[in-house]
Amino acid sequence: MTETTEPTGRPPPRRGALVPEPYRVVGRQVEVADVVTLALEPHRGQLPAFAPGQFNMLTAFGVGEVAISISSAPGGAGAVEHSIRDVGAVTHALCEARIGSVVGVRGPFGTHWGIGGIGEDTDVVVVAGGIGLAPLRGTVRDLVARRRDGGGRVYVLVGMRSPDQILFAADLEDWRRRGADVAVTVDVGAQGWQGPVGVVTSLLLDAPFEPARSVALACGPEIMMRFTTRALVDRGIDPRRIQVSLERNMQCGIGLCGHCQLGPLLVCRDGPVVSYGGVADQLLMERNR
Amino acid sequence: MTEAMHGILSSHRFLSGLPEGTVELLAGCGHLETFEAGSLLLSEGSVADTLHLVHRGRVAIEVRGPGRDRHIVDTVGPGQVVGLSWVSPPFRWHFDARALGPVATVAIDSTCMRTRLDENPTVALALLERLASVLLGRLQATRVRLLDLYGHDRDH
Numbered sequence: 546m547t548e549t550t551e552p553t554g555r556p557p558p559r560r561g562a563l564v565p566e567p568y569r570v571v572g573r574q575v576e577v578a579d580v581v582t583l584a585l586e587p588h589r590g591q592l593p594a595f596a597p598g599q600f601n602m603l604t605a606f607g608v609g610e611v612a613i614s615i616s617s618a619p620g621g622a623g624a625v626e627h628s629i630r631d632v633g634a635v636t637h638a639l640c641e642a643r644i645g646s647v648v649g650v651r652g653p654f655g656t657h658w659g660i661g662g663i664g665e666d667t668d669v670v671v672v673a674g675g676i677g678l679a680p681l682r683g684t685v686r687d688l689v690a691r692r693r694d695g696g697g698r699v700y701v702l703v704g705m706r707s708p709d710q711i712l713f714a715a716d717l718e719d720w721r722r723r724g725a726d727v728a729v730t731v732d733v734g735a736q737g738w739q740g741p742v743g744v745v746t747s748l749l750l751d752a753p754f755e756p757a758r759s760v761a762l763a764c765g766p767e768i769m770m771r772f773t774t775r776a777l778v779d780r781g782i783d784p785r786r787i788q789v790s791l792e793r794n795m796q797c798g799i800g801l802c803g804h805c806q807l808g809p810l811l812v813c814r815d816g817p818v819v820s821y822g823g824v825a826d827q828l829l830m831e832r833n834r
Numbered sequence: 835m836t837e838a839m840h841g842i843l844s845s846h847r848f849l850s851g852l853p854e855g856t857v858e859l860l861a862g863c864g865h866l867e868t869f870e871a872g873s874l875l876l877s878e879g880s881v882a883d884t885l886h887l888v889h890r891g892r893v894a895i896e897v898r899g900p901g902r903d904r905h906i907v908d909t910v911g912p913g914q915v916v917g918l919s920w921v922s923p924p925f926r927w928h929f930d931a932r933a934l935g936p937v938a939t940v941a942i943d944s945t946c947m948r949t950r951l952d953e954n955p956t957v958a959l960a961l962l963e964r965l966a967s968v969l970l971g972r973l974q975a976t977r978v979r980l981l982d983l984y985g986h987d988r989d990h
Binding site for chain 1: 904905907908935979984
């Protein structure tokens with residue numbers, strides 16, 4: 546390159562970064578039993594520019610606010626998508642939101658995957674676990690659309706809990722059809738499942754990427770990312786060419802409140818996407834934080 | 835040894851980097867086997883006497899329960915091995931291993947292999963180290979899966 550493997554972005558917070566704007570739910574897709582994707586459109590004005598990897602603070606009025614990653618790529622039909630897992634009061638209320646209802650949105654916040662500087666000959670290894678596929682979805686769409694015959698390949702390696710929990714199955718099939726190497730493994734097999742059973746790192750063994758000319762993007766539970774990043778480095782990828790998406794208790798979204806502090810980082814402002822080499826490698830190993 | 839088997843073993847990931855003579859030693863105790871989709875490579879409770887080096891296809895390690903569907907606990911693909919219970923007593927398979935599609939392996943007879951390894955301690959040590967690394971990897975993967983990582987996202 547000089548290829549961009551450093552996360553980039555962090556546009557200046559918009560006016561009223563602490564005040565939720567009303568957005569209307571214009572699309573609602575149940576992905577799996579406990580994950581819903583909402584398409585949101587601003588009630589007034591234009592959709593702010595965003596990049597995959599960034600997040601918004603979504604408000605279920607009367608219930609609370611929560612940080613949710615953007616799961617779509619820019620350039621859609623005026624709406625931004627968020628895939629939400631129903632795990633608590635706020636996310637439950639958001640998952641229950643119907644088309645036509647209004648939710649609050651602040652953002653977009655944070656850094657993004659910064660794939661603009663990745664060369665055409667570079668292999669891109671995307672490793673996602675569970676709902677961690679959502680922040681990568683828009684980026685993979687972009688990567689797959691940009692790939693050319695004879696250029697670098699896109700490897701999408703996904704770990705899910707079980708076959709009935711596989712997110713974005715239609716996207717996975719679409720990416721495969723468009724030439725990406727897509728592999729999915731599950732922790733728990735089921736009758737009729739013909740694919741791999743095991744941890745997501747096992748998929749790295751069979752992915753024939755060229756480590757010296759590869760970059761990697763990883764998102765999922767932190768323990769999964771710890772094992773994944775180690776496995777990527779063991780395969781020969783330079784730690785500085787690996788990016789991870791961190792998750793903390795984001796509240797203000799603009800680096801003021803300190804709730805999301807992780808070592809020297811305020812994850813809402815300096816993350817969520819950070820370089821593994823020199824940044825996340827130490828943080829993912831820290832205890833008592 | 836057939837040329838085909840030699841070619842498969844020479845390029846098999848499990849044997850990569852092992853001392854010279856390993857391929858010849860194993861090939862002398864091996865034969866090519868193919869399995870149709872759904873057929874068993876190994877059956878729980880029967881005598882463990884074979885190491886399968888998977889060449890093609892995917893194999894499910896599974897367990898049965900009375901009145902329950904088969905439960906797949908792991909899968910193994912090309913470049914990996916199936917069948918480690920011949921290493922120590924009681925030399926019985928602990929799980930079933932079923933072909934998920936057409937599968938081809940090099941099947942190594944464990945009795946023959948033990949005899950030859952007794953005569954070649956260098957290869958024996960290297961092979962046992964390699965088997966130990968496979969076992970360690972499976973143990974670590976099992977521990978990670980016990981964490982049920984994808985079932986415990988943050989709570990909001």
